[in-house]
Amino acid sequence: MIIAFLMLLAFGAARMRFEANLEAERKALYFHGAKFNLSLEERIGQMAFVAALSGFRGPIADGLWIYAHVLWEDVQWGRMKVAMDGATELQPRCVVFWENAGWHMAYNASVAAMDDKTQPRLALRVKAQHEYWRMGEDYFLRGIQNNPDSAILYTRLGSFYKEKLEDHAKAAWAYGEGAKLPNAPVFLHRFAAYQIAKIPGREREAYDLLKQYYLNGEEEQLPTLLTELGRLQEKLKIPPEQKIAIPSAPHP
Amino acid sequence: MATPAISIQNVTKVYPIPFKREKVTAVKDLSLTVEPGQVYGLLGPNGSGKSTTMKIVLGLVSPTSGTTEIFGRDSTAVASREEVGFLPENPYFYKYLTGEETLNFYGKLCGLSRARIRERSKELLKLVGLESAADRRLGGYSKGMLQRIGLAQAMIQEPRLLVLDEPTAGVDPAGSREIRDLILDFKTRGITVLLCSHLLEQVQEICDRIGILHRGAMIREGKLEDLISIQSQTELILENATPALLAEIQAMIAASPAKLIEQRKPQKTLERYFLDVTTDQP
Amino acid sequence: MTATAPAPSRHQIFSFTRVTAIASNTLLELIRLKVFYFLLIFGFIVIGISFFTSKMTFQEQHQALKSASLGAMSIFTWLLAVLATAMLLPKDIEDRTLYTILAKPVPRFEYLLGKFVGVLLLLFIALSLMSMLFLVVLYFAEQGAIEQTIRTTPKADLADALNQVHRSTFNSDLLPGIIVIYFKSALCAALTLLISTFASSSIFTVIVSVIAALIGHIQPIAREAYLSSGNAGPLAKAFFAFVALTMPDLRALDLADDVIAGNVIPMLLFLKTIGLGSTYIGVYFLVGYFMFAGKEL
Numbered sequence: 001m002i003i004a005f006l007m008l009l010a011f012g013a014a015r016m017r018f019e020a021n022l023e024a025e026r027k028a029l030y031f032h033g034a035k036f037n038l039s040l041e042e043r044i045g046q047m048a049f050v051a052a053l054s055g056f057r058g059p060i061a062d063g064l065w066i067y068a069h070v071l072w073e074d075v076q077w078g079r080m081k082v083a084m085d086g087a088t089e090l091q092p093r094c095v096v097f098w099e100n101a102g103w104h105m106a107y108n109a110s111v112a113a114m115d116d117k118t119q120p121r122l123a124l125r126v127k128a129q130h131e132y133w134r135m136g137e138d139y140f141l142r143g144i145q146n147n148p149d150s151a152i153l154y155t156r157l158g159s160f161y162k163e164k165l166e167d168h169a170k171a172a173w174a175y176g177e178g179a180k181l182p183n184a185p186v187f188l189h190r191f192a193a194y195q196i197a198k199i200p201g202r203e204r205e206a207y208d209l210l211k212q213y214y215l216n217g218e219e220e221q222l223p224t225l226l227t228e229l230g231r232l233q234e235k236l237k238i239p240p241e242q243k244i245a246i247p248s249a250p251h252p
Numbered sequence: 253m254a255t256p257a258i259s260i261q262n263v264t265k266v267y268p269i270p271f272k273r274e275k276v277t278a279v280k281d282l283s284l285t286v287e288p289g290q291v292y293g294l295l296g297p298n299g300s301g302k303s304t305t306m307k308i309v310l311g312l313v314s315p316t317s318g319t320t321e322i323f324g325r326d327s328t329a330v331a332s333r334e335e336v337g338f339l340p341e342n343p344y345f346y347k348y349l350t351g352e353e354t355l356n357f358y359g360k361l362c363g364l365s366r367a368r369i370r371e372r373s374k375e376l377l378k379l380v381g382l383e384s385a386a387d388r389r390l391g392g393y394s395k396g397m398l399q400r401i402g403l404a405q406a407m408i409q410e411p412r413l414l415v416l417d418e419p420t421a422g423v424d425p426a427g428s429r430e431i432r433d434l435i436l437d438f439k440t441r442g443i444t445v446l447l448c449s450h451l452l453e454q455v456q457e458i459c460d461r462i463g464i465l466h467r468g469a470m471i472r473e474g475k476l477e478d479l480i481s482i483q484s485q486t487e488l489i490l491e492n493a494t495p496a497l498l499a500e501i502q503a504m505i506a507a508s509p510a511k512l513i514e515q516r517k518p519q520k521t522l523e524r525y526f527l528d529v530t531t532d533q534p
Numbered sequence: 535m536t537a538t539a540p541a542p543s544r545h546q547i548f549s550f551t552r553v554t555a556i557a558s559n560t561l562l563e564l565i566r567l568k569v570f571y572f573l574l575i576f577g578f579i580v581i582g583i584s585f586f587t588s589k590m591t592f593q594e595q596h597q598a599l600k601s602a603s604l605g606a607m608s609i610f611t612w613l614l615a616v617l618a619t620a621m622l623l624p625k626d627i628e629d630r631t632l633y634t635i636l637a638k639p640v641p642r643f644e645y646l647l648g649k650f651v652g653v654l655l656l657l658f659i660a661l662s663l664m665s666m667l668f669l670v671v672l673y674f675a676e677q678g679a680i681e682q683t684i685r686t687t688p689k690a691d692l693a694d695a696l697n698q699v700h701r702s703t704f705n706s707d708l709l710p711g712i713i714v715i716y717f718k719s720a721l722c723a724a725l726t727l728l729i730s731t732f733a734s735s736s737i738f739t740v741i742v743s744v745i746a747a748l749i750g751h752i753q754p755i756a757r758e759a760y761l762s763s764g765n766a767g768p769l770a771k772a773f774f775a776f777v778a779l780t781m782p783d784l785r786a787l788d789l790a791d792d793v794i795a796g797n798v799i800p801m802l803l804f805l806k807t808i809g810l811g812s813t814y815i816g817v818y819f820l821v822g823y824f825m826f827a828g829k830e831l
Contacts (some may be wrong), residue, residue: 310636
């Protein structure tokens with residue numbers, strides 16, 4: 001039996017480097033693995049932690065996700081965040097978790113905070129709203145960190161910056177980064193340009209981009225682009241001979 | 253001189269006890285020879301080393317020292333088992349297999365071709381009287397039927413040596429008799445049989461030679477007749493005869509029309525002999 | 535019919551016939567196990583129930599369906615591997631059928647190999663059945679999502695949307711993911727076989743195998759800790775080394791998360807993974823044979 005044990009040790013020594021390299025290769029390709037630390041156990045409970053250790057990460061994460069939806073129906077934002085943290089930690093490569101977690105915090109929770117009838121003080125409601133915005137942004141950013149190839153997360157982040165923070169520079173950056181990815185929605189590069197157009201001092205940059213897109217062909221000559229192009233041509237006082245003819249919009 | 257069917261030379265088997273210094277000596281310097289065609293009875297009380305000896309013969313256990321050969325081949329070599337058929341004590345074969353499927357399975361293990369297996373299965377099922385039960389699952393067999401299918405599987409590859417461990421244990425008298433008759437039939441075909449049994453009456457009926465093990469050592473071994481004969485006594489089978497009449501009768505027999513039925517040494521039963529020998533040992 | 539010496543037959547050192555006879559008999563035996571049917575039914579139930587998670591968007595639904603199904607397939611084949619293998623040797627020893635087999639000219643290697651191949655066949659059947667159900671359920675889920683998409687999506691975006699539906703259901707890496715699940719369960723079977731060669735009972739074998747599998751999922755953490763344990767004390771280092779060297783890395787044989795997330799699994803990574811799995815299986819089997827060869831029966 002001792003010899004058999006020594007054989008296993010020798011095999012262990014022989015495979016150690018190979019396995020370490022294989023894991024590194026997988027991490028380089030995709031960020032992998034839940035962080036199995038105590039805070040995870042505290043978040044998801046002891047049995048779920050043991051189950052997650054045994055390779056049940058997927059089903060446990062799905063269970064937490066369903067639980068998060070139940071808490072959403074009960075409007076329990078704090079506990080919902082804990083459940084979503086558990087799900088995203090167990091399945092960091094699941095884009096849907098990050099996307100929806102960010103949406104829940106940045107949109108639903110923040111609006112609920114502003115509408116909170118139990119909190120009479122506006123300043124505190126605004127504070128809570130900003131806190132939820134920060135949490136939402138954090139989900140989007142961490143989601144991107146774990147899934148750098150996800151155009152959806154960049155899109156959602158850009159929309160968040162645009163709609164909630166009205167930070168056009170950040171929105172332009174997010175849309176622009178997303179547009180570089182192979183699976184990016186077809187409109188994302190245009191969205192980036194629209195946001196750049198709203199940044200004081202960068203109108204020219206936006207105009208050049210939108211003009212280039214216009215010249216790419218009919219599929220880019222969409223109403224919003226034409227409107228923005230027209231607006232920028234006026235603002236930048238583009239000489240007539242250099243202007244692009246914008247067809248007038250039909251009267252409603 | 254023919255190669256012995258079994259040749260055990262100075263075999264010792266010692267089992268270490270885990271986590272303890274002392275060891276158990278199951279077999280101690282055992283030597284025995286079984287000639288081809290013999291039926292050899294290996295006897296002994298529980299714990300005497302019979303099972304260990306059988307397992308050594310079958311190559312299931314390696315001796316600590318000594319050698320064992322089957323028809324001249326080392327018994328630890330897998331190839332030597334081509335010549336051996338084994339029926340363990342109270343075996344449970346695979347209950348979901350039919351009689352025929354069981355023989356098919358063991359036939360494949362012996363390297364027989366499909367055609368040969370079919371042929372042998374038919375022969376053996378007829379021999380052991382299980383033709384009508386060939387398609388029935390073993391789970392529905394009686395104890396006697398299981399023993400008989402066990403004998404059939406032991407015989408599937410036409411071995412020259414059969415090792416049978418308690419072949420009639422738990423079998424009713426009728427079934428027991430059938431199995432006894434089968435063994436005698438094997439004997440007439442020249443198959444060597446090594447038989448372990450506690451049923452001394454049966455051993456007495458079928459064995460040529462016996463060996464008695466006690467605490468791992470062979471204490472008596474030889475031809476059955478010789479062992480159980482009482483040398484110092486002479487026996488005449490007469491009715492109502494007195495000692496004084498004996499000498500007179502011998503002279504009278506020659507001249508008279510009376511018929512001497514038998515004159516031989518009186519015999520103890522094997523059971524009596526076995527008990528006398530084993531209870532006297534330290 | 536007389537017992538004259540049979541025509542001298544040359545004993546084959548290795549015989550596929552003997553191995554397949556033992557393997558097919560083992561499969562027949564295992565397929566009769568009640569636990570096989572219970573585990574299969576539970577697997578079907580989990581896969582079936584996950585179809586009805588209709589509260590979420592179709593992406594989440596498909597993700598949950600794939601996650602639950604692949605998870606069920608993984609756990610149930612693993613459990614089946616451990617439970618079926620744990621009872622193989624003890625049952626044959628207790629019933630004495632082992633003696634009738636090894637009393638024939640059957641090398642112990644072939645006996646063990648035949649038993650192990652029987653288990654592998656059982657796992658293959660179980661996983662195939664569960665995979666077929668999973669793919670059927672996934673197909674119906676996709677059809678439902680396609681119908682809904684056609685109803686609700688404008689024509690201009692329909693092609694893209696349908697593409698997205700298809701990407702969220704079937705991707706080409708489902709099959710590699712399932713193959714890796716098979717190798718993982720086969721590894722667990724080989725490890726259980728090794729443990730059973732020296733274990734005193736089936737219960738002991740099952741308990742030790744389950745613990746080894748649990749530890750196997752965090753083995754990479756111990757390995758990482760050992761390889762980078764700069765300031766760790768000698769006792770801690772020794773502990774990490776012991777776990778890293780003796781326990782299998784079961785996380786390495788887990789591509790389910792990537793499959794569920796729809797990631798493309800490079801062919802080289804897949805080949806390395808199943809190569810590692812095959813090596814584990816081979817080594818554990820050989821060490822198990824080494825133990826069994828010297829076992830007093």
